[in-house]
Every structure is written in C-alpha cells, then in structure tokens.
Amino acid sequence: MAAVLAAAALTAWRSAIHHNRQVAFEPFPIAGNLYYVGTPDVTAFLLTGPQGHVLIDGGYPESAAGIMANIARLGFRITDVKVLLNTHAHEDHAGGLAALQKASGAQLWISRGDARVVAAGGVGDPTLGPFRLLAYLGLTGYPAPRIDHRFDDGATVRLGPIELTAHATPGHTPGCTSWSFPVRDGARRWLAVDVCSLTVLPFDYPGRQAGFERSFRTLRSLPAELFLGSHASFFGMQRKLAQRAKATDPVAPFIDRAGYLRYVDRAEATFRRDVAKRGDR
Numbered sequence: 001m002a003a004v005l006a007a008a009a010l011t012a013w014r015s016a017i018h019h020n021r022q023v024a025f026e027p028f029p030i031a032g033n034l035y036y037v038g039t040p041d042v043t044a045f046l047l048t049g050p051q052g053h054v055l056i057d058g059g060y061p062e063s064a065a066g067i068m069a070n071i072a073r074l075g076f077r078i079t080d081v082k083v084l085l086n087t088h089a090h091e092d093h094a095g096g097l098a099a100l101q102k103a104s105g106a107q108l109w110i111s112r113g114d115a116r117v118v119a120a121g122g123v124g125d126p127t128l129g130p131f132r133l134l135a136y137l138g139l140t141g142y143p144a145p146r147i148d149h150r151f152d153d154g155a156t157v158r159l160g161p162i163e164l165t166a167h168a169t170p171g172h173t174p175g176c177t178s179w180s181f182p183v184r185d186g187a188r189r190w191l192a193v194d195v196c197s198l199t200v201l202p203f204d205y206p207g208r209q210a211g212f213e214r215s216f217r218t219l220r221s222l223p224a225e226l227f228l229g230s231h232a233s234f235f236g237m238q239r240k241l242a243q244r245a246k247a248t249d250p251v252a253p254f255i256d257r258a259g260y261l262r263y264v265d266r267a268e269a270t271f272r273r274d275v276a277k278r279g280d281r
Contacts, residue, residue: 021062027070028241031226031251032185033162034192037070039063041232042092045194046071047181051160052082055100056179056194057093057230061142064096068103081106083159084145087196087230088173089114091122095142107148109157111166113175115150127173129203167218170211171271172197178215180222185251192226193260195219195234198267200274209275216268220261226251227260234263 027037030045038044039059044067047054053076059067068078081104087093089110097118101108110118117125121144123135135141151157153168164181176196183192198215227235240253247253 021060024066025070027074029074029250030183030228030254031190031192032183032188034183034226035074036237037067037074038232039066040238043194043228043230043232043237044070045228046074046076046081047162047164048076049160049162051162053080054083054085054157054159054162054164055081055104055106056085057087058084058096058100060092061095061099064099064103067096067100078104080104083157084108085157085164085179086110086114086118087178087194088176089117089122089125090127090173091140091142093230094118094122094145098143098145101145108145109149109151109155110147111168111175111177112150112152113168113170114173114177115147115175117173117175119144119147125173126205127201127203131203167222169196169198169215169218171208171215172199172201174205174207174211176211176215178219178222180224183226188251190225190251190255191223192228193219193222193224194228195230195260195263197230197234198264198271200267200271204278212268212271216264216271219264223257224260225257226254227256227263228254229263235259 023040025040029035033048035046037046042059044059045056071078084097084101084106122141125132151166155166157164164179167178169178170176178196179194181192183190229235243253244250
C-alpha cells in the first residue's frame, strides 16, 4: 500500500510540474529586432535578422512548444532560427533545446564549461549536489541536444548583422554565460546584456567561489543599458511591462543600467553572506 501511495504521489507531482512548465505567456517586442518569447519567468529571447534569427535559451522540455508558438505569433518562422544559444545547463534553460533544434535545424552553441552536462541531458550536473542521483534515476534531466559548437569566454557569434559576445560568468554553473549584443531601433542603439544567473545554490563544487568573484567583476565591467536575464524576475519584467503599457517610449522601462547594477550588488551581498556562513576563505 505504501508503495502504491508513493507511486501515486510521484505521478501527481510530475503531472503538476509538467503542467506548470507549459503556462503560456504573450510574446512582445522589447526594442528593435529583440523580442521576448519565453514563459512568465523562464526567459527566451529572439533576435531577428535578414540572414536568419538567433534564439537565446530553450526553457524546460515542456516549454519548447510554447516558445515556437510565440515565435509564430510574432510573425516569424521557427525554421528561420539559424542559431541557438544557451545561458546555462540547468533544465529550465536547456531542457527545450533538443526540440527547438529539431524543429529549426539551427546550430547550437554551448559553453565549454557546461557542454558535458548539456550533452548528457543534465546528467552529472555538479551544482545539484546529492540530487544528481535523480538524473541517473530518470526523475530529472532533459532530452540531450546535438552540440555543434563549444565556445570559451569572449567568443563572438555572428549571423548577418546580428553579433553577440559570450561572457563567462560562472558560479551558478561552471559554464554560466551572459550574452551581450547591440540592439538598434532606427537611429537609436543600446547594449543589451542577458545575465546568466548569480543565484547561489546550496551545493558547492570546485571553483565555484572564484567563479562568482569573476562574474561580479565581469558584469560590472559591461556597459549594459538594456537589462535582461535568464529569469524575468531578475530584471523586473512584469513591472516593466506594466510601465511599458503607459510609456510614451515603450523601450524606456527596459533601459535600466541602475537596476542592472543593483541586481549585481544584491547578488554579491547574498554570496558574501553564504561564504561567511560556510566559513570559506
């Protein structure tokens, strides 16, 4: 009886998770050729161009269909996505990459630091500590995509006039990558930065502390104007959407260097408290 109840509870848990990962969200233009095509909190960004489009992040496995629907809703075709990029190897950002790659035929670029985990569909992720066992048991993880390019810090990805630069911002994962790219809207031009994540997870792994230290320095050095992130909550997307609806210039709420720097400051303060608690040196 206990085994039956446990199995039923597990089935209900997985069903609820599956449902929650499919929550739809209306896509919208941010600025120029930059669009939001993700879910309410797990982000995906589309950069469009005459030689094809670039998609950053794939959400959960269950999110891929919604991302494709959002791209179509904006009037674009998934088959015109030629480049797939990723911020990091966690399931909520890499889980949908295989389906998106299959539908689009796009080339997938993954950081060298996270490539092993992505290629294994999330198995062996050092950031999960003892919960890594769940992936080996098939309770977590995601369909493994085909990795076409492995890159290092400073790599540039170009597709026609679209140009993105990879910035290694490790700590959250070993290969966590923040992407910077110019966005043009008529005569106006801004530098957008899609921050990978500065969230401190509970489990340590070799090089994590040095990685975070490097990430704070790197992100502060970037002259970010359009503040983006792998989670909408990082850059206050819901609040900015409400402001956008009333603004004369719909781009204005997303031009937020002050908010970007506050995010880095808050994340570093959390990290310092974690280091002090652990007694790390």
